[in-house]
Every structure is written in structure tokens, then in C-alpha cells.
Amino acid sequence: MKLRYSLKMTLANILITILTTALVGFIVVQGVLTSQITGAADTVGKAAREAASMITVFVNTVKVENPEGLKTPSVYGVPYGAGSYGEQNLGKITPGEIFRQNAGYYARQISSVYSMKTLIFDSQMNILASGEKDEDYSYYIPHVQKVIEEGRGAYVYSSPAGQDIIIYFSPIILEGKCEGVLILNYLLKSAELAASSLIRLFTFAALAAVVCSAGLYLLLHHWAVKPLRMLAAYFREISEDENAEFPKITYNKKDTVGRLVGGYEMMQRAMDEKISELNYEKEKLSAIIGSMQDAVIAVEEGGKIVGMNDKVALFFKGAEAISEIIPDYDEVIRLALADPTGVSCEIEYNSKNFLANAVRINSSPRGEGVLFVISDVTAIKKANSEQNRFFSSISHELRTPLTTVIGYINMLIRRGTADSKLTEKALMAMDGEAHRLLRLVNDLVTMGKIKKYEFALVMSDINLNVLLSEVASQMDMTGTQNNIAVTYESVELPIIKGDRDRLKQAFLNVTDNAVKYSHPGDAVRLRAIKMEGFVEVTVRDYGEGIPADKLERVFEAFYRVEDDRIRLGERGGYGLGLSIVKDIIEGHGGSVEIESVEGEGTLAVIRLPYKNPRQSEPAKTPQEDEESGDSEQI
8 A cells, every 4th residue: 555645744753753752751750760760779788788787797796795705795696695605604606607697687686777689608608697488598698709819898789579679788707707798689669669650751752752753743834844835736737738937936055945946947957958969869860861962761560661862762662661662672681680780771662772771779668670771773783784784895896996906916916918909908907096096095085084083174265155165176177078067156255264276175075076967068057146144056957957856865985876887997996985075064164965866966055154154173193283384273
């Protein structure tokens, strides 16, 4: 049974009152008894010493008054002749013998005078006189022996048969020798009566104190615990409403309630700070999880989802359950819970590739759970595929010219150089193939540097009119061989900041593609106009155009819309030109787009900013810095 706090305190108060009263009563009763015993001991000791002195005087008087024993002396009006001596010659009897022969008489006289039980022992610890017959005197023997040995009186406190008695032992000294011991027994009736009265008094006092203390406690309890009740009510209220107001409690800061209220206020401040820290950590964690590029899903051991970030909905649109996302969902959870290092699995969803890593977490009080971190690896898979295609393409591109060169070399080895026309033809073919290899290597080196950010853009002020006029003039000479005209219409353009050589390379590549895929008699037109914040340069041809299903891949390395090397002859490229163009233009903070209609021609649109150009290009090497002179490098 559980007791209320107030009842517990009432019972504790009563118990304390009872124990305190009992302790005080015990101390007082013991003090009274001790005082009674000490006073009685002094009284009995005084009487015993007087009685022993009287015995000594009596024995000595007998010796002095009757040195020859001619008559019988008397003491207290009683003749000695009535004793056991008769008409003996007392002068020849020793004091010890007188004492032993008259011990019974002494005991009766002393008992009559002092109203105390009297016993006498001789020096051999034999009982000489006693007031009772058949009494057991063994209790007295050790004390008698001690008094005889020490030659001085002593007393003991005893309670035989339930009665408190003081027993005093006084030595009988005759002619310097202890001839016996006188024992007086004093009954402590007054001490018993005093102790009983005190016990009754303190019993009544204890009952009265219990009643008074319980009543006083109950009377003061309501007033004393009122602040505590107010605090308890506030605690209940604040558990339901965090905006609850703290009650107005009048208290002294140094008393218990004051320390309690002060401690609570300190605890509240500490809790508010801790809650703020936890909220901050929670928000920070939520921000981190929300900003992750991976999808995060937390599930309980049974498979119930307890949390996820926004990437889950972005990655897996239309999925209604996690089992639709992760194949063998239950088995993955089981393995993750069993393996502390976690497990991984690949996922394909909506034509995309994902990698899910599942690791065990402790989500107490719910028990253990599993955290899924799902990464979109579609780009990585595609990059691996592109890499494989790249190596396949480069192997093919290298093998073809090398095979031609080796074939002509073997032919010259077999046939010799006697035939000048054949030798010239072989050398010309090998020279063409060698230059093709050189162009391929140069393109690969350029693209590799761009991809690895190992090239530096040497920035300077550029007049695009001059640059585009040079490109048009150079490509017009190339197009003349196939009756293709390349034109540029000069307009007023702002000065831009960029790497002149890199931009010229990009414009030449785009214009060269336009010339290659134009029909004889066609024209390729370069134009440039000023827009808000950028310059737009267009290269227009009216050639074969690009099929719509291949248009989005024209910027991929080694991708060519037309692989007809027979038609292209020596002008055939490797599919690297537009990839390099895109990297150069984007390196200048611009963009490049290709618009085309199959059979009608192609339009390349290049946009370059002339305000706030990018300043994040890698630094030049020291050698490049020396070569660039005063040019600004970004």
C-alpha cells in the first residue's frame, strides 16, 4: 500500500517525537537512578564504616578494661559474660578471636541500629553471622576476597529477585590486620519508586507530545507545502503547454523552497539551452541530409519507414512503397541488421542506375533499424560506358592510319624504291596518314588538358570583329577548293576578355565543320550581335544537316554524325572538334548550341559574356607565365 506524502511525513513526525521523548526519558530516569544509587552508596558506606569502627572499638575496649580477664565487661548494657566466653580469662584471647566469637552479636546489634541486613565474614571467607538461614553466600565470596586483599571498602549494585540493592563491603581491621568483612545490604525502594514515577510521567508526556506534534504538523503542513503544490501544478501544466506562466511564489532565497525554486530556474535555463542546442543540431542535421545528393531512408526493424529526405521523391517518382524501389527489401534489411559493416545492392528504376548502401543503426527506444543511403550512379555508369567507347574508338582511329603506313612500308621493303612513281605515292600516303595521326594526338592532348584543367587561359582584351574576320578569311581559302564561300559581316561589338588563341581554335573548328558538310556552291555565314551582357556569334551552313535523334550527342567525344570516310576523304575528323569547342567556350563562361534540320543545314550559336567574366581558371605554370608576358592570366 502506498502512503501519501503528507501521511508519511505525519507518521515520521510522530515517530521522531516518540523516539525523542523516549530518549529524553531514558536519560532522565538513568540520571535519577544513578543519583539515587550514588547517594545510597554514600549512606551505606558511611554506616558500614561506622559499624566497623564500633566493632574495632568494642574489641579494643575488652582488651583494655579486662587485661587479665577478672570480670565480664559490658557494652550497650549487655554483659560480655552472656557471650560464648563465660568467665574466661579475656586477657589471653586475641582480638581476632574476640571478633569471631562475638560476630553474631555484632551483626544483630548493627542490623538493629541501621535497619539493614548484616553479614560478617572472617578473613578465611567463612560466614560468621547472617540474618537468614540456608542462604547461598557464594555471590559475596569474590567481593569479600577482593576487599580482604585490598584492605578497603567497596560496594556493588545488584538486583536479586527483581529488587534493587546496594551491597557495601567494609573491612574489619584489628591491630593492623584484616580479620573479616562487614556487609550491609540496602534496599533501594525510593529509587524504584522515583524511576516508576518518572517512567509514567514521560509516558504521558510522550503521548501528549505525539498528539500535539501531529496536530501542529497537520496545521502547518498546508501552509508549508503550498509553494510545493504550486510548483507541482506548474510542472503538470508546462508538460502540456510550454508557454505556461511560472506561478508567483513568495519565498526566501535561503530557505528550502527558495533553493528549490532557484534550482528549478537554473534547471529550466539549462534545459532551454540544451533544447536550443538539440534543435540547432537537429536543424543542422536536417540541412545536411536535405542538401545531400543522395537519397536517405531510415526504417525500423520491421521495415516501417521512420524518415527520409526530399531526394527520395525526386529519384523515385511514382513509387508507393520502398519494396518497389529496393528489390528483396526484407532480405536486405535482414542482412544489414546481421552485418555491422553494412550491405550494398544495385537498383534500376525508370531507366536510371542507383547504388543503395544499407547500414544498421540503433534507433532506441524503437530498437534497431536500417539506414539506406541511395546514390544516383547513372552518370558514373554512363561515364564508364563512354570511357569504354572512347578506348574502343581511339584504338580504331589509331589502328587505321597505322595499318596504312605499315602496309606502304612493307610494300617499299618488298619492291624497293626503283619505281619513283610508286615510291612517291607511298610516301605521300604515309605523310597524309602521319598528319592524320598528329591531328588526332593534338586533339587528344588538347581535350585531356581541358578535362583535367591543366591548360591555362591567357586572358586579354579581344576585338571579336578582328578575330572573326581572320577566321572567315582563313576558312574561305579552305572552302575555295570546293567552291564554298565563307563570309563575315562586321558590326560594332564590345571588347571581351578571353584567350585569343583558344577562341580562334573554337571558331575555326565550328566553321571547318560547316565547310566540310556544305555542298559545292554553298555559302557559310559568320555573324555576331551584341546582346544584354553577352555577344552572340552564329555560324550558318546549308549543308546536309543533322538528324534530330543524333543532335543531342554532337558534343560527345568521338561521336560523328557521318562515318563515311570515303566521302570525307582526308578532311574526315575524329569526333573531337565540337567536344573541344564546348569545353573552350564554357571555360570562358559562355555556352554553345547546335540547331539543325536534316537536309536544310546547321546553325551553331556561341555566346560569350562581356561582363563579369569567370575568374576561376587554373593558374599558369611558371613557364607559361613567362611566355605570356604582360597578359592577364585567369
